[in-house]
Amino acid sequence: MPETFEHEVAQAWQGGLVIAVCGIDGAGKTTLIETLARTLEASGEAVHVTRQPTSFYRSLEPVRTYHDEGAGNIPAECLALLSAADRSLHLAREVLPALLAGKTVISDRFVAAAAAIFETRGLSRSWIDEVNRFCPPPHGQILLDISGEEAVERIRQRGGYIRLEERSASTLEAIRQNYLRQRQENCLVLDAQATPESIAEQARRYVISLSRQPVPA
Numbered sequence: 001m002p003e004t005f006e007h008e009v010a011q012a013w014q015g016g017l018v019i020a021v022c023g024i025d026g027a028g029k030t031t032l033i034e035t036l037a038r039t040l041e042a043s044g045e046a047v048h049v050t051r052q053p054t055s056f057y058r059s060l061e062p063v064r065t066y067h068d069e070g071a072g073n074i075p076a077e078c079l080a081l082l083s084a085a086d087r088s089l090h091l092a093r094e095v096l097p098a099l100l101a102g103k104t105v106i107s108d109r110f111v112a113a114a115a116a117i118f119e120t121r122g123l124s125r126s127w128i129d130e131v132n133r134f135c136p137p138p139h140g141q142i143l144l145d146i147s148g149e150e151a152v153e154r155i156r157q158r159g160g161y162i163r164l165e166e167r168s169a170s171t172l173e174a175i176r177q178n179y180l181r182q183r184q185e186n187c188l189v190l191d192a193q194a195t196p197e198s199i200a201e202q203a204r205r206y207v208i209s210l211s212r213q214p215v216p217a
């Protein structure tokens, strides 16, 4: 019998380290990941930084239309399936090769983001979990917690392209509440309004504790 993709992923997961950084848009994921990766690399760790969804998902017409204009005639199921397909390619082409090369993978969003986002778009958690069944939870997850209102304000100040959902504090707040409700036991929840330095230091200690190394002072 051919080996299933699920089995291949499960094998690569053993002994590897995948850290997901989650939180609503504007929470500070990119900012934290940059510092965290630099700090871990400086201490000799091989790190691979990546993100979900990938540019493949973002480039798809229904996704771009949804981001610009909202649902219209695009079913949430369609976007969730495209995002799951994107996730499977991302695992096969990027995450597994990095793990097999002995790297620590830090991902800007991971499978929990799909659950938090697509529940607010009306899909059931069991259906979302089923279509993402091939993707195990990460070994560690950092949730940057911020209110929808504060996130909208940060996104506005950051400037650049702003998606429709990013203008709605109540939508971002609903996604935030899903993240908080669904979080794994070992998830580190950080106040995203602390200073970037303090957030990065708490994240560094968490990652080192997961890699079972003594935490340097």
Ligand SMILES: Nc1ncnc2c1ncn2[C@@H]1O[C@H](COP(=O)(O)OP(=O)(O)OP(=O)(O)O)[C@@H](O)[C@H]1O
Pocket: 023, 024, 025, 026, 027, 028, 029, 030, 031, 032, 154, 155, 157, 158, 192, 193, 194, 195, 196, 199
């Ligand atoms: N701890 C912090 N305190 C204050 N401002 C912050 C902090 N972290 C990030 N910011 C600022 O908030 C804005 C959003 O940060 P960032 O782009 O890192 O968020 P993000 O979660 O990656 O957003 P998105 O999901 O939209 O890509 C940026 O302008 C950034 O400089």
Ligand SMILES: Cc1cn([C@H]2C[C@H](O)[C@@H](COP(=O)(O)O)O2)c(=O)[nH]c1=O
Pocket: 025, 052, 053, 079, 083, 084, 109, 110, 113, 114, 117, 163, 165
């Ligand atoms: C995981 C996942 C995310 N999305 C959404 C979440 C964001 O609003 C965008 C991507 O934003 P970025 O700031 O450009 O990273 O996509 C989604 O629609 N489906 C998903 O599975």
